[in-house]
Amino acid sequence: MLKDKIMHRSLFITIFFAGISLANVSYADTLKVCYDQWAPMTIFPSEESAERGVVIDMLDEIYTSQNYELEYFEVPLARGLDMVANGLCDMLPEYIVSKSAEKDFVYANEKTFAYTTAFIVRIDDPWRYDGIESLKGKHVATGPGWDYSAASIDYQNYIDDPKNASLVDVIAGYDDVVERIFHMISEKRIDLYADNDLVLQHVLNQTNLHDTLKVVRPGLDRKLIEIPIFSKMIPTAKRQELIRIWDEGRLSMKGEKEKKLFERYQVGFAESLSCRYPACR
Incomplete structure (x- = not known):
């Protein structure tokens, strides 16, 4: 009888601590x-x-x-x-x-x-951003629904303005859109693209287009x-x-x-x- 009680108590303790362990895992x-x-x-x-x-x-x-x-x-x-x-x-x-x-x-x-913003352009392009007027005649790339207003309301308004539709290229797709934009700039199908400076650096490294493209600063008005x-x-x-x-x-x-x-x-x-x-x- 005593042995049974000891075994019962031992089993209870085992189950009790196992329950605590499972609870800790669950939560x-x-x-x-x-x-x-x-x-x-x-x-x-x-x-x-x-x-x-x-x-x-x-x-x-x-x-x-x-x-x-x-x-x-x-x-x-x-x-x-x-x-x-x-x-x-x-x-x-x-x-x-x-x-x-x-x-x-x-x-x-x-x-x-x-984040500071910057632009990517062809390496032989002397262009620099100096307000919206400096975009005149340039083909600008963006993505579907991308919002730049946190960095520049004027730039976002330019992108959204139907009058500029022929010069604003919205690049969509399932692969890496930014890498595609870099190649399109390199191929002279687009002139420039704005993004987080660190993103531009990374994609430039990934595409290995240092001999073709460059990052230009300053970028848009405010930091992101x-x-x-x-x-x-x-x-x-x-x-x-x-x-x-x-x-x-x-x-x-x-x-x-x-x-x-x-x-x-x-x-x-x-x-x-x-x-x-x-x-x-």
């Missing part, structure tokens, strides 16, 4: 991250490369250091925004500052980066401020904790850690003396 801290392709900041991994980009590497380091597991969903931006709004993803690591977005999302306090957004479907206390982790982690990565991330992808802010790569000169 492990997992951060569901939606993101779109915007290399080198955010990259969809492929068979050739597991790289996810500067911002995703940063995000991963910040949250894994706090014992979070990250689950990634590589989706177009519009779908990613919907998934965060509906609670299917907890956050999206970069989105422009927008008052209208605040009804669906909660912004972190610390931005990912403030990009900040992580979090779902309003997350309980408030949990969301505040996730934002706190991001804010403190992002601040801790300024300086040397940030520099090493850029070096991994061979890009850098042009105004930084540490940028030694051809594409950012």
Whole structure:
């Protein structure tokens, strides 16, 4: 009888601790991250490369250091925004500052980066951006629905104006649109294209068109401020904790850690003396 009681108690203890262990597994801290392709900041991994980009590497380091597991969903931006709004993803690591977005999302306090814009043109083209008038007679490339208003309302108005339709080429497709634009500029089918300076550097490196194309600065009027957004479907206390982790982690990565991330992808802010790569000169 005593043996039976001991065995029963031992079995109960085993089941009790097994239950705790399973509960811990079931409720492990997992951060569901939606993101779109915007290399080198955010990259969809492929068979050739597991790289996810500067911002995703940063995000991963910040949250894994706090014992979070990250689950990634590589989706177009519009779908990613919907998934965060509906609670299917907890956050999206970069989105422009927008008052209208605040009804669906909660912004972190610390931005990912403030990006300067630049243009890509043919290497023998002396053109420089000097306001909207300097676009006269130039074939400008953009993508379907792309919005530049955060960097320049005047530039966005120029792109949208039906009077300029014959000089604004909207490039669509399923492959890498920006790489296609670079090749079209090289082939003299388009004259110029504006984007985040780091994106232009990265694509120039990827296409190996340094002898044909160049990045020209300055770009558009303002810097692009990009900040992580979090779902309003997350309980408030949990969301505040996730934002706190991001804010403190992002601040801790300024300086040397940030520099090493850029070096991994061979890009850098042009105004930084540490940028030694051809594409950012």
